[in-house]
Amino acid sequence: MNVEKIPATEGRFNLENYDETYANFDWKDVEKQFSWYETGKVNMAYEAIDRHLSTERKDKVALLYSDLTREEAYTFAQLSELSNKFGNVLRDLGIAKGDRVFVFMPRTPELYVSVLGTLKVGAIVGPLFEAFMEAAVRDRLENSEATAIVTTPALLPRIPVSELPALKHVIIVGAKEELAEGQVSFEEAMAKASSELEIEWVDREDGMILHYTSGSTGKPKGVLHVHNAMIQHYQTGKWVLDLQEDDVYWCTADPGWVTGTSYGIFAPWLNGVTNVIRGGRFTPEDWYKTIEKYKVTVWYSAPTAFRMLMGAGDEVVKRFDLSSLRHVLSVGEPLNPEVVYWGLRVFNHRIHDNWWMTETGGQLISNYRSMPIKPGSMGKPVPGVYAAIIDDQGNELPPNRMGNLAIRVGWPSMMRQIWNNPAKYAEYFSIPGWYVSGDSAYKDEEGYFWFQGRIDDVINTSGERVGPFEVESKLVEHPAVAEAGVIGKPDPLRGEIIKAFISLRAGYEPSEALMDDIRKFVKEGLAAHAAPREIEFRDKLPKTRSGKIMRRVLKAWELGLPTGDLSTMED
Ligand code: WT7
Numbered sequence: 061m062n063v064e065k066i067p068a069t070e071g072r073f074n075l076e077n078y079d080e081t082y083a084n085f086d087w088k089d090v091e092k093q094f095s096w097y098e099t100g101k102v103n104m105a106y107e108a109i110d111r112h113l114s115t116e117r118k119d120k121v122a123l124l125y126s127d128l129t130r131e132e133a134y135t136f137a138q139l140s141e142l143s144n145k146f147g148n149v150l151r152d153l154g155i156a157k158g159d160r161v162f163v164f165m166p167r168t169p170e171l172y173v174s175v176l177g178t179l180k181v182g183a184i185v186g187p188l189f190e191a192f193m194e195a196a197v198r199d200r201l202e203n204s205e206a207t208a209i210v211t212t213p214a215l216l217p218r219i220p221v222s223e224l225p226a227l228k229h230v231i232i233v234g235a236k237e238e239l240a241e242g243q244v245s246f247e248e249a250m251a252k253a254s255s256e257l258e259i260e261w262v263d264r265e266d267g268m269i270l271h272y273t274s275g276s277t278g279k280p281k282g283v284l285h286v287h288n289a290m291i292q293h294y295q296t297g298k299w300v301l302d303l304q305e306d307d308v309y310w311c312t313a314d315p316g317w318v319t320g321t322s323y324g325i326f327a328p329w330l331n332g333v334t335n336v337i338r339g340g341r342f343t344p345e346d347w348y349k350t351i352e353k354y355k356v357t358v359w360y361s362a363p364t365a366f367r368m369l370m371g372a373g374d375e376v377v378k379r380f381d382l383s384s385l386r387h388v389l390s391v392g393e394p395l396n397p398e399v400v401y402w403g404l405r406v407f408n409h410r411i412h413d414n415w416w417m418t419e420t421g422g423q424l425i426s427n428y429r430s431m432p433i434k435p436g437s438m439g440k441p442v443p444g445v446y447a448a449i450i451d452d453q454g455n456e457l458p459p460n461r462m463g464n465l466a467i468r469v470g471w472p473s474m475m476r477q478i479w480n481n482p483a484k485y486a487e488y489f490s491i492p493g494w495y496v497s498g499d500s501a502y503k504d505e506e507g508y509f510w511f512q513g514r515i516d517d518v519i520n521t522s523g524e525r526v527g528p529f530e531v532e533s534k535l536v537e538h539p540a541v542a543e544a545g546v547i548g549k550p551d552p553l554r555g556e557i558i559k560a561f562i563s564l565r566a567g568y569e570p571s572e573a574l575m576d577d578i579r580k581f582v583k584e585g586l587a588a589h590a591a592p593r594e595i596e597f598r599d600k601l602p603k604t605r606s607g608k609i610m611r612r613v614l615k616a617w618e619l620g621l622p623t624g625d626l627s628t629m630e631d
Pocket of ligand 1: 523
């Protein structure tokens with residue numbers, strides 16, 4: 061496509077010459093960086109934290125934490141010691157390699173210590189977003205058969221312990237009340253624990269982290285990543301994030317989502333960089349203040365956040381000194397060109413879009429500091445990654461033709477399992493040799509990739525991936541709801557919003573009050589971000605003869621588009 065390019069950034073960067081590196085790169089060369097290259101035995105937490113203790117980074121600040129009530133800094137040495145302690149806490153409870161340990165709490169230093177300690181004993185981390193309500197928590201703990209969870213008193217009521225037979229231990233951070241059976245005080249256990257720990261050395265292919273994500277059908281799927289992913293986290297931390305020794309890095313994502321772990325924990329610490337963690341809610345002032353105060357140099361966020369900052373106006377930006385910034389990135393949903401131009405104007409920086417998914421574990425397509433960017437494009441593949449546009453038979457399409465965005469299998473951070481669901485896993489690889497993303501895109505003559513949309517019904521609202529089935533299932537639990545169909549409706553701020561079409565049970569009449577009640581029901585049962593912002597009552601919903609609600613038709617109604625082939629629709 062002929063759009064104006066914004067020239068490469070000046071100054072030093074880790075990826076000097078994209079074309080040359082792309083042509084010559086081999087992941088094997090990255091492996092040599094790690095201590096396990098010789099032994100083959102590995103541990104992500106060791107590589108991210110402990111490895112630095114024999115270097116000058118030992119007393120460097122690894123974690124800079126701030127929210128409205130706390131402000132703390134931890135060095136690599138301190139994080140090593142605290143995570144050793146937490147590893148011992150888990151071992152004392154009998155947690156061992158391969159067990160699933162969940163973290164369900166707000167972004168606080170204890171969350172990061174828990175993740176690292178869990179990895180050190182070889183257990184698999186399951187991060188849960190703090191906004192999840194009971195049904196969402198239950199689905200994930202049940203499916204993974206988690207044995208332990210770390211949480212806070214405020215979130216405790218959302219864990220249905222009695223319905224989860226595998227769940228033996230609930231570790232509570234900041235417990236105030238008397239502990240019940242199976243409950244452990246984080247602080248008390250940590251105070252007693254030794255700071256010496258035998259790290260569990262695992263194989264590269266052993267499970268490390270389990271992120272649940274949504275598809276268009278069925279319950280959320282547990283995407284399993286293995287320790288081997290560190291190769292990709294480390295190297296993309298260099299090329300895409302451009303991390304360098306003196307950087308102060310801030311990723312705004314919560315570890316409940318993959319960006320908040322791959323690039324909020326692993327990539328920065330594997331590269332030995334100071335990592336800013338900001339608790340609390342989003343406000344434009346607080347975010348700019350965070351950059352100013354900690355002199356953030358590399359900032360990784362998402363389109364909805366940038367659009368909200370843009371909406372807050374240029375005047376707000378001017379009240380802060382953001383001159384420390386040297387690199388700004390975005391992921392999760394399409395980044396509008398106008399946001400890129402706004403960023404250029406107010407920050408004097410290009411916002412570098414990049415593309416990947418929960419399933420890919422790490423960045424695969426990106427705009428790099430060292431190359432010109434085309435606003436609206438996701439950029440070019442990471443060296444070592446072969447991305448292509450293919451048709452449904454697996455043939456590569458010529459430039460500018462829209463098709464399936466697919467990746468040749470074999471990049472280091474690719475998911476290795478859908479937990480307990482080999483059939484779902486296989487669906488991603490139905491075209492031999494390829495991982496099929498579910499996104500449609502095209503590639504231009506110069507090799508830049510352009511996102512076009514999802515092929516399935518998955519909704520992306522503010523960068524959060526919501527499965528329509530999960531929302532529909534919750535909706536029909538409401539006493540007034542007979543049937544529900546859920547779609548993503550385009551929205552200028554959030555990318556998409558969730559819209560529900562609902563038919564009511566006999567005896568119920570449409571009303572504003574009922575709408576509010578239904579919305580509240582999803583909010584409290586599932587999660588606030590899963591609640592439909594818009595609800596439309598209909599006498600009947602379009603269904604196939606086999607009774608499946610046709611979201612495609614709902615979407616066409618909503619957008620005023622032709623409904624297409626209706627031959628499978630019931631009368
Ligand atoms: C889906 C994956 C891993 C990042 C967080 C989201 C959409 C992701 C972009 C982008 C347009 C994007 C895709 C993808 N997406 N990045 N740069 N431009 N769309 O991870 O929750 O697994 O969602 O987010 O549709 O399939 P996720």
